[in-house]
Amino acid sequence: MATSLARLSRRSVTSAVSSNLIRRYFAAEAVAVATTETPKPKSQVTPSPDRVKWDYRGQRQIIPLGQWLPKVAVDAYVAPNVVLAGQVTVWDGSSVWNGAVLRGDLNKITVGFCSNVQERCVVHAAWSSPTGLPAQTWIDRYVTVGAYSLLRSCTIEPECIIGQHSILMEGSLVETRSILEAGSVVPPGRRIPSGELWGGNPARFIRTLTNEETLEIPKLAVAINHLSGDYFSEFLPYSTVYLEVEKFKKSLGIAV
Numbered sequence: 001m002a003t004s005l006a007r008l009s010r011r012s013v014t015s016a017v018s019s020n021l022i023r024r025y026f027a028a029e030a031v032a033v034a035t036t037e038t039p040k041p042k043s044q045v046t047p048s049p050d051r052v053k054w055d056y057r058g059q060r061q062i063i064p065l066g067q068w069l070p071k072v073a074v075d076a077y078v079a080p081n082v083v084l085a086g087q088v089t090v091w092d093g094s095s096v097w098n099g100a101v102l103r104g105d106l107n108k109i110t111v112g113f114c115s116n117v118q119e120r121c122v123v124h125a126a127w128s129s130p131t132g133l134p135a136q137t138w139i140d141r142y143v144t145v146g147a148y149s150l151l152r153s154c155t156i157e158p159e160c161i162i163g164q165h166s167i168l169m170e171g172s173l174v175e176t177r178s179i180l181e182a183g184s185v186v187p188p189g190r191r192i193p194s195g196e197l198w199g200g201n202p203a204r205f206i207r208t209l210t211n212e213e214t215l216e217i218p219k220l221a222v223a224i225n226h227l228s229g230d231y232f233s234e235f236l237p238y239s240t241v242y243l244e245v246e247k248f249k250k251s252l253g254i255a256v
Contacts, residue, residue, distance in 0.1 A: 065105055076111075077228035087125075091115075095228035097147075107153065108136035115143040116224045118164075126153045131171035131189040142218040146182060154186070159217045163199070177214045181206070 061078065062070050063085040070084035077095040078084065086104035090096060093114040100121045102109050107125030111117060117139070129135040138155045139145065145156075146164035154168040157175050162168070163182030172186040180192065181199025192198050195214060197206045249255075 068104065070102075070104070075232075077232040079231070091141075093225050095224065095231075097121075097228075106135075109139075110136070111139050112143065112158070113141040114218075114221050114225050115139050115141060115145070116221060116228070117145045118149075119147040121145055121147065121149045121151070123151045124153070126170055129153050129171040129188075133171050133173070133189075135170070140176075142221040144217075144221050144224065157194075159214070159221075161217055161220065177209065177217060179209060179213070179217070 061080065061082060061084065062072075063083065064070070065086040068086045070086065070088040070090070072078055072084070072090045073092040073094070075092055076090045078090060079096060079098040079100070081098055082096050083101045084090070084096075084104075085102070086106075087108040088102045088104040088111075089109070090111045091113045094111045095116045096102065096111065097116065097118045099119050100117050100123070102111075102117070102123045104125060106127050109123050109125055117123065123137055123139075125137045126135050133155065135153045137151055137153055139151070140156060140158040140160075142159045143156050143162070144160075145151065145162045146166065148165045149162055150167045151162075152168065153170040154172040155174070156162065156168075157173075157178075159177050160174050161179045162174070163180050163184060165183045166180050167185045168174070168180075169186060169188040169190075171189040173191045174180065174186070175192060175194040177195050178192050179197045180186070180203065181197065183201070184199045184203045185201040186192065186198075186203045190203065192203065195209050197209055198204060199206055
């Protein structure tokens, strides 16, 4: 019995030693193969020559919120990096320029016929107005809103000019054929009467506009509308199509 146990123990010891030797052998072989093999070159992706270096495909221009979808007229110009969210309506002949943000998440925002909202403007609307007036932001026809202005739950009647860097707070009203100087701040509920020039912080009456000045207000809106037509023809519905047009012109020998 003792001899049989000794034989079994010898066999188990020899099998364990042989398995360890086999593992060490294959491990050494794998290391040798890995060191002798040359690394394969990584495949490089060459960018297409037609690719736009700076585009705005990562930013959504139209942002629907629930059942509310921004509405843009066919002949209205909206720059590629503008953000329209929620209850926003941009009427015919109007234009919204680069970097502007129109947030209709709480109430309605309307940009009327042949009006323009220039660069970096922020237009918002509150749930309700402290004056009892409609809390929506209403920009009527032939209105020019200067760059970097802030409009919140205000009403701008037809043929007005809002100077650059102006702020119109909740419930403020700018009546027709009025001009607001650059950098003006209109407090909540303030009314700017028709045919007057206001300015300052807070906005105060400066003088009455002349008949010639009131006639120039819609002309400015029309001029900006004509200027937006040049941009509208350049920015096609799909922003990379113009590259194909330029390539086709070059193939025909037409100067781009």
